[in-house]
Amino acid sequence: MRIRDFFSFLFCILMTFAFAQNSWSYQEIEVKNGGSIAGKVTLQGETPEPRVYHLVLFPNIDMCAEVDTDDEMNRVLLDFKTDSNRGLRDVVVTLEQVEAGKPFNKKPINILSENCKFFPDVNIVRQDEVFKVDNQDAVMHNSQVYQKERGKIITNLPVPPETVIEGKVTFMKDYKIFQMICGMHEFMQTWGFRVQNPYYHLTGNDGSYNLSNIPPGEYKLVAWHYLMKKEERMVKIEPNAKLNIDIEFIAGGVVRPHYETIKSGRIKKDAIVPGSAKEDEATPSKK
Numbered sequence: 001m002r003i004r005d006f007f008s009f010l011f012c013i014l015m016t017f018a019f020a021q022n023s024w025s026y027q028e029i030e031v032k033n034g035g036s037i038a039g040k041v042t043l044q045g046e047t048p049e050p051r052v053y054h055l056v057l058f059p060n061i062d063m064c065a066e067v068d069t070d071d072e073m074n075r076v077l078l079d080f081k082t083d084s085n086r087g088l089r090d091v092v093v094t095l096e097q098v099e100a101g102k103p104f105n106k107k108p109i110n111i112l113s114e115n116c117k118f119f120p121d122v123n124i125v126r127q128d129e130v131f132k133v134d135n136q137d138a139v140m141h142n143s144q145v146y147q148k149e150r151g152k153i154i155t156n157l158p159v160p161p162e163t164v165i166e167g168k169v170t171f172m173k174d175y176k177i178f179q180m181i182c183g184m185h186e187f188m189q190t191w192g193f194r195v196q197n198p199y200y201h202l203t204g205n206d207g208s209y210n211l212s213n214i215p216p217g218e219y220k221l222v223a224w225h226y227l228m229k230k231e232e233r234m235v236k237i238e239p240n241a242k243l244n245i246d247i248e249f250i251a252g253g254v255v256r257p258h259y260e261t262i263k264s265g266r267i268k269k270d271a272i273v274p275g276s277a278k279e280d281e282a283t284p285s286k287k
Helices: 003-024 277-282
Strands: 035-044 051-054 074-077 092-096 109-113 122-125 129-135 141-147 152-159 163-169 177-182 189-194 200-202 208-214 217-224 231-237 242-244 247-250
Touching: 035 231, 092 208, 109 122, 122 129, 122 200, 129 141, 129 152, 141 163, 152 163, 200 208, 231 247
Parallel strands: 035 242, 035 247, 109 129, 122 189
Antiparallel strands: 035 208, 051 074, 092 200, 092 217, 129 163, 141 152, 141 177, 177 189, 217 231
16 A cells, blocks of 8 residues: 555544544424423431541641631541431433433633632533633642542642642543542542533522423433442433432442542541640540
8 A cells, every 4th residue: 555545544534533523412492392300319328427637647747727627636538418308419320321401501610729628629621621620728738630430540640738739520421420639638539420411400508490482302411420330221211301310329228439448547536636635535644
């Protein structure tokens, strides 16, 4: 094969691949006779124990103790927030397998870092989306973004004091979950879930969700909480249909991130904090 013919062949292959990639992307169309799905996400069973981190083992203890800190100087992560009716907050409910539908106008990701805490707890993410981290603390933070399904860092972003930096998340293959952790303060965490169409809802205080203007068809309804196994079911949307589907998570089904299941070298729950009541109890009295 001549060199010219080879490059012509290679160009055709690349163009075909590019066209295929584009054809797989979500298409915005006018939705006619669209349906909707609404419901409530609840947590059934006893609320799991919060995660606890002893601040004395991390730098900048005075500043980090400003929020979410108990009497023993522990940073407490309340991962399961419910209202009086057990409605579960921070659950992403989305429809998968929707190839075309309403406009995909997603708000940009803006993560606030204040008092050694990332806000919000959960973010909606698109592939290759640029996000911002606004560090309002007077100390450096090191934002490490992990691909949860693989447990490896995909982005590392040092964030200088009182500075806004930008990052980009590119998921591998069909992976969808990332976790951002500060390399200096392990309790600083925020999560992200990848969506591929505009049919998603992040639940608020009462756990309710609403997906509207859905093209008629069959899709997979997925509910995701960052410490639980996903709840999935197939749904069929008829023209102008209004479905009500409630989703339950069982409290006993907590799935901890892999690095938190490693016992060797991890912080023990009964660690003693200097100046705490536990230290007084453990220290022999001097007579």
